[in-house]
Amino acid sequence: MKRFKNYLIPLILLVVLLLSACSSEKTASDSEMKKKEPKKETVEKAPTEPEEMVSNGAGEHYKKVKELEGDALDEEIKSITKEFPKNLKSEDAYNRIIAAFAADHQPAFQELEDFDITFEEVEAYEKYQEEGGEEKKEGPLNVAILLDASGSMAAKVSGTDKMTAAKEALKKFAEGLPEDANVMLRVYGHKGSNADKDKKLSCGSTEVMYPLGTYEAGAFQESLSKFKPTGWTPLAASIAAAEKDLQGKEGNNVVYIVSDGIETCDGNPVEAAKRLHESNIKAEVNIIGFDVDNKGQQQLKAVAEAGGGEFQSVSSQKELFDEVESNWSKAMHDTRINWASAMDITDINWSSSNKSMEMGKVYTGTVIESLKDEWSLLKDVKMNLREQKKLSDEELAKLDELIQERYETLMDFAKKKHEDKGEALKAERERVIEFIQKAADEARTQQ
Template sequence: MKKFNGLMVAGFLSTVILTGCSDNEDDASKVPAAGQEQTAEEETVVEKKVAETETAEAAVHNVEEIVKEKGKYNIQQMTDQQKEELQAELEAAPEGMSGEEAYSFAVSLVAVDIEEAAEKFEAIDPVITMDSSTPEDSITLPQEETVNVAILLDASGSMAGQVSGGEKMKLAKEAVQTYAADLPEGSNVMLRVYGHEGTGTNADKDMSCNSNEVVYDLGVYDEQAFSKSLDQFAPTGWTPLAGAIEAAKEDLKEQKGENVRNVVYVVSDGIETCGGDPVSAAASLTGSAIQAEVNIIGFDVDNEGQAQLEAVAKAGNGQYKSVYSESDLNEYLKQEHSRLYWEWLAWGNDRYLEILQQSNDIAGDLLSYNNEIYGKSLAENNKMNRLQDELEEFGKFKDKEAADQYNKLATTRHETLTQYFRQEKERKDTIRKDIYEQLEKKVKETSEEKEGDYAS
């Protein structure tokens, strides 16, 4: 059982044998004279009385020892027969007992069993944890999630086509810039462009299918640098979509961990034209250690292209959205921000409920076990007081001083238990409340900050 701390005062435990009577001559008078036969019934009575006078000294100040002591009778569930047996033991108790002897005798009979409740109380850990934090660590506040957004922009020749609002490439660049600018503080963004070299001719196919490069390295958004990166290319060549997704896997290979989220957005107006397998590439990316999701924005895509891009998004554990105009594209990216807003709102609610539930469970357990221990100890103390009256009635105390000492020891026993567990409850409750307030504040601040970043 776990050692008790706090108020526990070291007590010295020893085994004592209580004398049956104060006068040795009285004992001798009860022994049969030489030649006188002793009946079996008389022998049994004598043996019983001798056994009952051997009582271990009961603890008074040592909480750990008090908790281990259990009386012969369960005073909270006594049958009529057990009540009679207890009465008979009191009547048969030795006369002339000191207060300490009578106290130990009474404890051996009616000490309540609180060991299980005490062990459960001591086992209560008041530290509220989140994620991987442990009681041995200092208070661990919830870690904020790192979001890495990789944008793969199709720069094949077809992106020079016109839709409602203007050239597809021009509109895509504007929408991508707006989206990157609206990412929450602390997020990282990168831009990889593909199919931006050569021409759409067969002669330039190899060059175009191998044109795949990062024009904005993964990092925090910088408006001027990001804008400059978008000005470096124009729509010209073929569509190496699979190659771009494979390259993104390499870009993000170091971005993994419990609180890292990787999101890939592909903006394309058509299918793979370089012989790659973008579905397999997306599945490989999502199934890797970085666990990125692949979302596809199909910009003015025909039916064949939609079917392939939907399959890529599905394999990448992401979403496919088909847009046909500037307003469609902007609305989709707006919806993405709204989705992230609600995800952060849910994150905050989930964390809050998690720490609230833990806090309530800890507080409830502390109160429940403390009340159980107090109630049993109070019942024991009341029974000890009644035993004092009966022992006095039967003339078992040596004198009035011995009876008073018995009462003092019984009271001290109850107060020792009550004070220890009350103070331990208060100590653990203080730890629980402090950690709860810190976690609640951190969750609230983080949730409100992220919700604000994504609010429309």
């Protein structure tokens, strides 16, 4: 028994040593296996929606390469992508490329989003409405009076001849003009006679008797004494001459005509009035028909409408005075408002056109350029991977499709953003024009 114990202890020690060795071998083997296993790398899947493509911002290495070109760019791309594994699938390669090289499109899209589509011209009208300010005025009031001096104006009405009544009414009207207003008097048909032999001379007679300037009672009265009613009625020629009189004159322009008959010199006063009103002068043509028959009233009314003004028919000296005092004064008030609003609407249309062009520059010169630059960079990365033989030709073709798909998705997104902004600009322009027209309508009722 004692001899057995002597053998048992060494045997136990041997078993322990063998087990320890096995354990050590297993630990060493496990460690070696772990070293040989490739490190698993998680690459985030590239976004597929354009909003996320933009919001994700720049890739990890974009700042390193965005300013580089040529060989310097190729070397930097190669340095970054050399750790990419070989035999990549197209989707894995695409995810890696986007994570590393995607451009930062946020600033470009934000610039388009923040583009200012408001119009400064509306501020004056908003102030007027909110604070009850004075009516909007821009520039002086320029009043061009055209007086018919044809032979028929010598006829009597209400105990006096029509020319005398007209002169007295116009003198009273000129006296009542605002101090800052300019006035002029042009007469027509005052030469020759109303005989056929003098038609050419008379139809060519349209003359300024009082040049455009501030009202001076003595000088204006003297101008009224320089002519008498004699000849034919060159109304169209006189309106055309008034357009030249007012050309280049800054301010609110309005034309007032006193006539007792229709055009008799083969002119087209409707077309002349329309051309004057639609010119850069923006003048309104208001007409008083003094003792005019039905045919004459219809033509003079058409002339006034074409000139953006009003026609009134009077048959006595008292009616002529009343018309000059009431409706002509209102027309002057309306002219200030109409001219200011028309000028502002013109300015808004120009401003809208300019804004559209500036916004187009942001779209093409900033947003689209950012997308094109990224597309070109991603193509360079793809070619670099091809040189490194990281992908098969088949996978490279698929990678190219993924890059192109991203580019087209972002381009469509940018186009929609630009179109939406353009529609917003158009809507704002229409809103402002409607607002100004409404403000002008309200101002016209506050006389």
